[in-house]
Amino acid sequence: MADAFAELLWPTRCVFCEMPGELLCEKCRASLPWICQRWACPDCGAPFGYLTCTECEHDWETRTVICSMGFSGAPARMVSCLKDAHELRLAPVIAAAMATSLDEASSWPARDGCARFDPSAIDALCFVPATPAAYARRGFDHMELVSCALGRELGLPVADVLARRDAKDQRALGKKDRAENLAGTVEVVDDVAGLDLLLADDVVTTGTSMRESARALLARGAASVTGCALARVW
Numbered sequence: 001m002a003d004a005f006a007e008l009l010w011p012t013r014c015v016f017c018e019m020p021g022e023l024l025c026e027k028c029r030a031s032l033p034w035i036c037q038r039w040a041c042p043d044c045g046a047p048f049g050y051l052t053c054t055e056c057e058h059d060w061e062t063r064t065v066i067c068s069m070g071f072s073g074a075p076a077r078m079v080s081c082l083k084d085a086h087e088l089r090l091a092p093v094i095a096a097a098m099a100t101s102l103d104e105a106s107s108w109p110a111r112d113g114c115a116r117f118d119p120s121a122i123d124a125l126c127f128v129p130a131t132p133a134a135y136a137r138r139g140f141d142h143m144e145l146v147s148c149a150l151g152r153e154l155g156l157p158v159a160d161v162l163a164r165r166d167a168k169d170q171r172a173l174g175k176k177d178r179a180e181n182l183a184g185t186v187e188v189v190d191d192v193a194g195l196d197l198l199l200a201d202d203v204v205t206t207g208t209s210m211r212e213s214a215r216a217l218l219a220r221g222a223a224s225v226t227g228c229a230l231a232r233v234w
């Protein structure tokens with residue numbers, strides 16, 4: 001009843017083109033900038049990096065990273081509407097997109113020769129946490145919501161094992177400054193020894209948040225960290 005009333009007052013519109021009806025209309029769904037997993041870099045998830053990658057030195061701590069789409073248009077709006085406009089109904093939409101790409105990536109090998117994604121080889125799903133400042137501003141951790149939905153899609157338990165201290169806002173910083181700014185700001189707050197983990201984030205830009213999180217998990221004895229994200233900036 002409350003939902004029907006809200007729908008009457010504020011009809012659901014497409015987050016990208018504002019067409020009334022669905023959160024992501026059929027037209028926008030059909031033109032999402034999917035990354036083809038066959039040709040994506042198995043190390044950093046950038047598109048077309050399978051043979052030679054311009055976006056990484058193939059030295060990431062994650063065993064592989066699987067990104068669903070380029071960070072532009074609809075995916076960029078999906079992330080900002082979830083985070084900043086509190087459109088929480090986008091969390092399962094984002095999770096479904098990530099699950100689709102993970103499924104596609106299961107057909108292709110990582111550098112270790114094993115499938116990039118194999119749910120039976122993963123013990124739990126964890127996520128790059130919001131900074132305390134972002135959490136205080138928004139009142140929720142959007143990646144926790146996405147991870148809960150993704151865990152349900154994949155049949156994996158969600159392990160809330162990472163915590164973050166505030167660092168300076170990353171957006172204005174270059175690659176080297178981002179790494180220095182984040183060094184030591186991610187903490188592991190539970191036992192992860194021996195676990196093979198799937199680590200989720202919204203957007204991989206230079207990879208510093210994901211790499212810093214993976215480094216912290218491996219330092220605490222995690223067996224492996226497979227990264228995944230909705231979007232990749234390159």
Ligand SMILES: [Zn+2]
Nearest residue numbers: 014017025028
């Ligand atoms: Zn649309």
Ligand SMILES: [Zn+2]
Nearest residue numbers: 041044053056
């Ligand atoms: Zn790469």
